[in-house]
Amino acid sequence: MSTASETARPVTRPISRGRAFRRSRLGRVLLRSPFYFLVALIFIYALFPFLWALRSAFTPDNALFSTPLQYFPRHPTFDNFRAAFEASFFRHALINSTIVAGSVTLLSLAVGSLAAYALGRFRFRGRSFVMYLMLSMTIFPPIAILGALYTLLSGFHIIGFVRFPHLYDTRWALVFTYLIFTLPFTVWVLTSFMRALPRDLEEAAYVDGATPMQVFFKVLLPLIAPGLVTTGLLAFIAAWNEYLFALSFIQSPDNYTVPIAITSFVGKSGSAFQQPWGVIMAATIIVTLPLIAAVLILQRRILAGLTAGAVKG
Amino acid sequence: MVALLVSMSVASAGTERTGATSLSAKAAITAPKVPNAAALKAKYGGQSITFIGDSVGGGHTRDTALASRFSKDTGIKVKVVPHPTASDASYSQLARVFTSHGSSFDVAMIDVVWPGAFAPYLVDLKPKLGAQARLHAAGIVANDTVEGHLVAMPWFGDFGILYYRTDLLKKYGYSSPPKTWTQLFAMAKKIQDGEKASNAQFSGLVFQGNSYEGLTCDALEWIASSGGGQFIDGGKVTINNPKAAAILDLFRKNIGVTTPRGVTSYQEGEAHTAFVTGNAAFMRNWPYAYSIAADPKQSKVVGKFSVTTLPSGPGGHPVGTVGGWQLAVNKYSKHQDAAIEFVRYMTSPAVEKFDAITNTNVPTIPSVAKDPAVVKANPYLKPQIATVARVTRPARYLGTHYNEGSKDIYQGISQILNGKPAKDVLPTIQAQLDRIVK
Amino acid sequence: MTSLATPEPTSGPRRRRTTKLRRRQTRLAWLLLLPSLAVVAFVAIYPLGKTVYQSFTDQEFLQLEPTRWVGLENYRELWHDTVFRNSVWKTVEFTLITVGFEFALGLAIALVVNSSFKGRGVMRAVMLVPWAIPTVVAAQMWKWMLDDTFGVVNDAGTRLHILSHSHAWISDPSTALAAVCAVDIWKTTPFVALLLLAGLQVIPGDLYEAADVDGASQLAQFWYITLPLLAPAILVTLIFRTLDALRVFDVFYVFFGNRLDTQTMAIYNQDTIVGTGHVGYGAAISVAIFLIIAVFVVIYVTFMRVTED
Secondary structure (H helix, E strand, O other): OOOOHOOOOOOOOOOOOOHHHHHHHHHHHHHHHHHHHHHEEEEHHHHHHHHHHHHHOOOOOHOOOOOOOOOOOOOOOHHHHHHHHHOOOHHHHHHHHHHHHHHHHHHHHHHHHHHHHHHHOOOOOHHHHHHHHHHHHHHOHHHHHHHHHHHEEOEEEEEOOEEEOOOOOOHHHHHHHHHHHHHHHHHHHHHHHHHHHOOHHHHHHHHHOOOHHHHHHHHHHHHHHHHHHHHHHHHHHHHHHHOOOHHHHOOOHHHHOOHHOOOOOOOOOOOOOOOHHHHHHHHHHHHHHHHHHHHHHHHHHHHHHHHHHHHHO | OOOHHHHHHHHHHHHHHHHHHHHOOOOOOOOOOOHHHHHHHHHHOEEEEEEEEOOHHHHHHHHHHHHHHHHHHHHHHHEEEEEOOHHHHHHHHHHHHHHHOOOOOOOOEEEEEHOOOOOHEOOOOOHHHHHHOOOOOHHHHHHEEEEOOOOEEEEEEOOOOEEHHHHHHHOOOOOOOOOHHHHHHHHHHHHHHHHHOOOOEEEEEEOOOOOOOOHHHHHHHHHOOOOOOOOOEOOOOOOOOOHHHHHHHHHHHHOOOOOOHHHHHHHHHHHHHHHHOOOOEEEEEOOOHHHOOOOOOOOOOOEEEEEEEOEEEOOOEEEEEEEEEEEEEEEOOHHHHHHHHHOOOOOOOHHHHHHHHOOOOOOOHHHHHHOHHHHHHHHHOOOHHHHHHEEEEOOOHHHHHHHHHHHHHHHHHHHHHHOOHHHHHHHHHHHHHHHHHH | OOOOOOOOOOOOHHHHHHHHHHHHHHHHHHHHHHHHHHHHHHHHHHHHHHHHHHHHHOOOOOOOOOOOEEOOHHHHHHHHOHHHHHOOOOOOHHHHHHHHHHHHHHHHHHHHOOOOOOHHHHHHHHHHHHHHOOHHHHHHHHHHHOOOOOOOHHHHHOOOOOOEEEEEEEOOOOHHHHHHHHHHHHHHHHHHHHHHHHHHHHHOOHHHHHHHOOOOOHHHHHHHHHHHHHHHHHHHHHHHHHHHHHOHHHHHHHOOOOOOHHHOOHHHHHHHHHOOOOOHHHHHHHHHHHHHHHHHHHHHHHHHHHHHH
C-alpha cells in the first residue's frame, strides 16, 4: 500500500521559535510533564482500590477495620489466601468460570465475526433489522427474562417431543444465556470495524480470484485484529463477572462460578451475616492477578502478530 | 465407626474457617443417633431425598454431618444442597420451584417470615409432627401455623439483643445497662463524648439502619417495646400511632449525634464490625455477633462486653424480634413421608442441642436452651435474656404479600431516620399496609 | 468466477447481472447470519415474547388463582406510578453523568496509551484492573472505602486536609448519587478506554505523519483526523455504555438496597418481580424500560446516520 510519506520528502523550512522550543530537550520534558502527571493520576485512580484490596488480603481479621486505619498491615498474614484456596467451591469456581467465559468468548467471536462480515460488507434488505434485533436482545432487563429462561433451561417442551435440553445447574446453561449480552455487543463492535475498512484490499483479493470466505479469513479478520482482541477481552471479563444468571441457574457448589463463590464465603462465626472480608479480598486478588498477567502477555503478542500480517498485506 | 467418621468430618470443617475454633474443640460431640432408626429403615430405606440447607461453610458442614448420620442410620439417602448466601436469592430459588410444581427438593430451610408466603406449597406437618412441635417455643410455632396448618417446624431461632461495653459503663459511672431507650441514648452520648477525644471514630450506638428487611426487625423492637404495637395487631394495621411516632422521632434525632451518620446504611456486618473494633458503646444485633466479639483473633473487645435484653419505652417492656429458620416439606415432593421423618430428626431436642453447641445456633426448644452445656457455649441464653418476650414480624397477616408490606415499612422508616418527621411518614405506611391487608 | 462482493450496484447495462449478484450476495449474507439468528431465536425470542405477554396479565409470583388477562391495566397504572417516574429520572441523571465522564476520561486514557511512551504496555494492563474485579465485590469494596467510620477515603482525605471531616457519602442523600457515580466511573472507564483504543489503533499512522509534514498542530490533527475516523467506534461505545448505564443495578443495590430516593429503573423492576412478586406489573415495567432505552438508541442511530452521510 503506497503511503504519502514515501512520495513526499520533508521540506527544509525555517522553524518558528515556538517550534524550536517544543522540539528541544527541555521543551519536550516540560510539555510532557502534564502528560506524565495525567498518567500518574490515572494510575492512582485505577490502581488504588486494587492496592487497598491487596492490603486487606494480607491483613488479619482483627486489624482489617480497626481504627486508626492501618495502611500497611502490622502483622501481615497468608491466612486469608489459605482460607480462599481451601474452599473447594472456590477452586471449582476458578475452573468453571474459565471454561464458561472462555467458551462464551470463543463462540461469540466466531458467530459474531461471521455476522459482522455479513452486516458490515454486504448490502441487503433486512440488514438494519437484524442489527436492531440483536441490540434489542440486550436491551431487555435481565431480571425480566429470568423466569422464562429458567423455564427454558428446565427442559422446556417446544413442540411435540422437541424439548429444550435440561441445562439447569450446568455450565452450559451459563454459556448459552451469556450469549444474550456478549453476542449483540460483539456483532455491533465488529460490524463497525468491518464497515470502516477500505475496499481496495478486498477488491484486490477478488481480482486475484479469492472466494468470499477466503477474503474473510485472510484479508478482513487480520485487519480487524484489534477489534477481535478487544471484544474478546471485554466479552471474557463480562462473562467472568456475571452474577445474576449464575446465581439463578446454578445450584450445586461444585458448579459455582467465581462471583458466586466469592460472595459465598462465610466468616468464622458461621453466620451468613459475617462477610470474611479478608478472605474475600484475597480471593479477588487470586482471581484478578492472572487475568491481568494474561492480558499483559497475550495482548501485545496477538496484536503484534496480526497487525504485522496486515501491513505486509 | 460412624462416630469416628462424623467427628472427623466435623473436625475437618475447622479448616473451612467457619465456626472453626468452636467446631474443632467440640468435635468430640458427635451427631446424635436417630431414634426409631430400625423402623424407619424398614419403611423408607432406599429412598432419596434432597434437602436445601444452610449456605456453604459451617452451616453446610453441619448439615452434611447430620444428613450422613441420618442416612447411615435409616438408609434414607439425603442429598444436601446449600442455599445461596443472599436471602432474596434463596427465596426466589424456592419460589421458582414451587410455582413450577417442581419436586427437585423435598425439605427446605425457610426464613421465619416465609411460611405465610409459601403455605399453599407446603405439607401440613401437624398430623405427624404436632406432638414434637409442642416442645418448641409457642410463639414460633404460632408463626409457622397458617390457617390451622403447621407448614413448617421451628429449627433455630434468633432474637435481637443489646450488646454493651462493660468497661466503658464502669468508666463513666454506670452500674448497669440501660433499661429504657432514653437512658440508652443519654449513656451513649456521655460515653461517646468522653471517648471521642481519643478515638475520633467512636459512636454511642450502632444498629441495622439500612433500607432493608433488617430495619423492619430493629424498628419492630423499638416500637413494640414502647407500647406502639407490632405494625399489624390482630389483623388491623396499627403502625400510625403516637407512641410509634415518638420512638421513631427519638431515633431520628439521634442519627449522626449518638450514632454514626452512616448507620442508615449499616446492615448486620457493619454494625458488628463497629462494635468488635471497639468503636461503639452499644449495639443491637443478633446472637451470632457474640462469638465474633469473644474471639481474640477477630475482636478488640474480648472480655470487655456483655449482653442483655434491649431497652423499652415508657409503658412497654423489653422485646426481641424473632429471626431464625424453619424446616418445611415440599407439597410436590415424591417422598413426603421420608422427608417428614428427616424433619423430625433435625428438629428433635438432641439435634438442636448438637446445633447449639457446635454451631452456636439458638435452639427453638426452651428445655434445650436451658441445658447448662448449651448455655455455656451460648452465654446470651442466660435465663434473664433467653426469656425475653419475642415479637414476630407481621408475616402471618401479610401472607404472600409479606415482602411488599415489609418494604413499605422499611422504606418509610428509612426516610424517617434520614430526616423526615415520623408524623409525615407513618400515615403513608398505614395506607400502604391497609391496601395489602384488606 | 465473478466477484461476489461488489457492494455498489450500478444502473444501466450491468443491471441484470447485478441482480443475480445481489441475490447470491444476499443468500451468503443470510447464511453467515444464521448462527447468530439461531441464538437470538432460542435465547431471546421466547423470554422476550413471554415478558411482553405477561405484561398484559395480572400474574403474581406465588399466586394461587389463575392468571387473568388485564389488557393495558398494568400500563395505565405504570403511567401514574410516581415511584417508577422518579426511578426513571434518577437513572437518566446517573446515565448522563457517568457516560459523560467515562467518555471524556476513556478518550483521554485511550489517547495517552496510544501515544508511544515507556510503560504503555503496563498501562494497558493496569487500565483493565477496575473492569476485571467482579462488580458485586467492587461495589462492596467501595462501600467499605467510603464508610464514615472505617473508610480509607475519609481517613486519607482528612489526613491530607482535602476533607474537613468525615462524610457519610452513601447515607447522605446529597452525596449519594455522587458516590455511586464515582464507583461506576472507576469501574467502567476501562471498557470505554479499551474500545476507543482499539478504534485508535486501526487509524493508519501515515495520516498523522503526512499531517506532521504539512505542519498541522496536535489539536488540528485530533479534530480533523482522529475524531472523524474514530466516530464509528465512539458511537458504538456510547450506545453500549448508555444501554448498560440505563440498566444499572449492582452498585445501587449494594450501596443503597431498596432506598426510595436512590431507586433506579432496574432496582424497581427487580423488586417488583421478585420482591413483591407482581410479575405482570413487573413485565410492564420491563417493557417500559425497553422502550425508554430504545428511545436513546434511536437518538444515537439517527446521529450515526447523519454523520455517515
